Amino acid sequence: MIKPEIVEAKQVGEIITQIEQNGFTIRALELVQLEIEDAEEFYAVHQDRPFYKDLCTYMSSGPVVAMVLEKDNAVAEFRKFIGATNPAEANEGTIRKQFGKSIEENAIHGSDADETALEEIEFFFPGMLE
Numbered sequence: 001m002i003k004p005e006i007v008e009a010k011q012v013g014e015i016i017t018q019i020e021q022n023g024f025t026i027r028a029l030e031l032v033q034l035e036i037e038d039a040e041e042f043y044a045v046h047q048d049r050p051f052y053k054d055l056c057t058y059m060s061s062g063p064v065v066a067m068v069l070e071k072d073n074a075v076a077e078f079r080k081f082i083g084a085t086n087p088a089e090a091n092e093g094t095i096r097k098q099f100g101k102s103i104e105e106n107a108i109h110g111s112d113a114d115e116t117a118l119e120e121i122e123f124f125f126p127g128m129l130e
């Protein structure tokens with residue numbers, strides 16, 4: 001998921017170009033405006049963390065680009081490609097290093113496990129996996 005500040009900055013195309021150049025195949029793509037309740041559901045795993053409220057406000061502040069991407073070992077490969085949560089700690093060349101502004105406004109989200117990827121695909125593209 002490409003996060004709101006990137007849509008606002010018109011950098012979606014640059015990021016999608018890098019996603020494709022790094023061997024990921026786009027299987028689904030949609031521009032989505034999350035309501036705060038949607039963001040709360042999507043990030044429910046973080047509901048007890050101090051940054052949860054800010055995170056949900058931020059993630060519903062403008063449209064995001066949701067994508068289903070395919071590659072061998074996609075979850076791990078994508079997390080390597082996007083870099084560490086905090087852009088300041090992300091490796092050179094990663095998406096978060098190039099485009100992230102802060103630990104919160106870090107440009108992009110990647111599923112953290114195959115199981116969560118399935119849940120997140122169902123969240124954005126209900127019925128796609130049936």
Ligand code: RTP
Pocket residue numbers: 046051055084085103104105106108109110111112
């Ligand atoms: P994501 O879920 O978005 O792919 O990011 P992640 O696994 O690398 O990081 P996670 O721990 O799941 O955190 C989710 C998102 O919450 C924001 N965050 N803010 N202020 C803070 O300390 C803080 N920590 C995390 C970031 O937008 C992060 O991507």
Ligand code: MG
Pocket residue numbers: 110112
């Ligand atoms: Mg996460």
